Amino acid sequence: MFSTGSYTPTYAAPIKATGEVARRQRNDAMGQMAFYGDKRQYNQDTAAGKGVAAGGLGAQFRAGLTGDMAASKRATQAQAGMLDYLKDSAGEDLRFSSGRAEEANSLSSLLLDRDKTNLDFNLSGQRRQMESQLAQSQRDAESKAADMQRKTRTSQSILGLFGLA
Amino acid sequence: MLPKPKFAQPPMKQAPVTPGLTGNFGSSIPTAAPLAGSQTQQYSAMKPVFQPQGGGFGAADQSRSAFARALSDSANVGTQADMQEFNLGLQRKSQDAVARDVQQQRQIGTDRFGMGRQADTVRADIRNRRAQGMADIATKLSISRKNANAAALDNAVNFTTGAMSLFSPTGSFRTGAHAASGMLGGLMSY
Numbered sequence: 463m464f465s466t467g468s469y470t471p472t473y474a475a476p477i478k479a480t481g482e483v484a485r486r487q488r489n490d491a492m493g494q495m496a497f498y499g500d501k502r503q504y505n506q507d508t509a510a511g512k513g514v515a516a517g518g519l520g521a522q523f524r525a526g527l528t529g530d531m532a533a534s535k536r537a538t539q540a541q542a543g544m545l546d547y548l549k550d551s552a553g554e555d556l557r558f559s560s561g562r563a564e565e566a567n568s569l570s571s572l573l574l575d576r577d578k579t580n581l582d583f584n585l586s587g588q589r590r591q592m593e594s595q596l597a598q599s600q601r602d603a604e605s606k607a608a609d610m611q612r613k614t615r616t617s618q619s620i621l622g623l624f625g626l627a
Numbered sequence: 628m629l630p631k632p633k634f635a636q637p638p639m640k641q642a643p644v645t646p647g648l649t650g651n652f653g654s655s656i657p658t659a660a661p662l663a664g665s666q667t668q669q670y671s672a673m674k675p676v677f678q679p680q681g682g683g684f685g686a687a688d689q690s691r692s693a694f695a696r697a698l699s700d701s702a703n704v705g706t707q708a709d710m711q712e713f714n715l716g717l718q719r720k721s722q723d724a725v726a727r728d729v730q731q732q733r734q735i736g737t738d739r740f741g742m743g744r745q746a747d748t749v750r751a752d753i754r755n756r757r758a759q760g761m762a763d764i765a766t767k768l769s770i771s772r773k774n775a776n777a778a779a780l781d782n783a784v785n786f787t788t789g790a791m792s793l794f795s796p797t798g799s800f801r802t803g804a805h806a807a808s809g810m811l812g813g814l815m816s817y
Contacts, residue, residue: 552661607771
């Protein structure tokens with residue numbers, strides 16, 4: 463039939479990203495967080511120039527809130543990117559586990575089919591062998607019975623030749 | 628004497644060789660929450676981005692700090708909810724995969740068990756057929772042997788009768804010939 467190892471499972475390990483890209487994206491987002499969170503760039507323009515000692519306390523407060531929101535956005539991106547990587551990794555673990563189990567069951571089913579084929583073949587051979595042996599025994603018994611009948615018939619014929627049978 | 632038949636009969640009964648269905652099916656698919664524990668701790672908690680430096684705007688600082696905490700809190704809660712939903716979804720999928728895996732194992736185990744039982748049945752049929760066939764042959768041969776023995780006994784009687792005639796005072800050539808043929812026939816019967 464097939465060579466050894468034909469029924470070896472092929473699933474070896476889950477295929478995952480190394481995480482290096484995700485870590486670099488996270489680091490970039492964390493680095494951008496400080497830049498985008500600087501409130502001075504959100505201050506209103508003044509005669510002295512954009513963002514330099516600009517506006518009153520209210521304006522600076524609003525600029526601070528805007529900066530905080532911008533920084534939070536980058537921080538959330540940093541979290542989400544890394545968590546997406548972890549999600550993909552966990553999903554790949556499940557895909558690998560279920561795929562490997564599916565393949566193992568398929569292989570078991572194939573081996574069952576193979577064993578059933580071999581078993582049917584062997585049982586059929588045993589039945590034919592039994593029938594052949596039985597027929598041979600039948601022929602031997604008939605031959606032996608015929609021998610016995612022939613002997614007695616011959617003796618009877620000899621006796622009958624002289625009218626004694 | 629006639630030879631006895633040499634057709635031995637195989638045993639009629641034999642214990643089934645197929646092992647019973649033991650069960651104990653299991654799956655290697657994990658069903659635990661994938662994003663739990665310290666692995667994600669560092670990514671799930673975001674600290675407030677604004678830290679009051681002191682000597683600033685007083686109430687305004689507190690207000691900004693509260694706003695920043697609200698941002699981080701909502702982000703953290705959103706992240707936790709997202710993680711929880713992902714965990715639950717993946718656990719549901721894992722449970723489905725485990726159920727399918729175990730069910731397939733049950734199906735294959737049951738099929739294999741049935742195959743073994745079917746083989747036992749076929750082997751029993753073969754043994755039964757052989758035993759019945761051998762019994763039929765032995766019976767026929769026994770009948771033939773008894774018939775032959777009866778005929779031999781008949782010939783022996785004829786042989787004895789002929790011998791008595793041969794040695795009788797009133798014996799003649801004819802009776803002597805009868806005795807000779809009887810003796811020959813009787814001997815051939817053995």
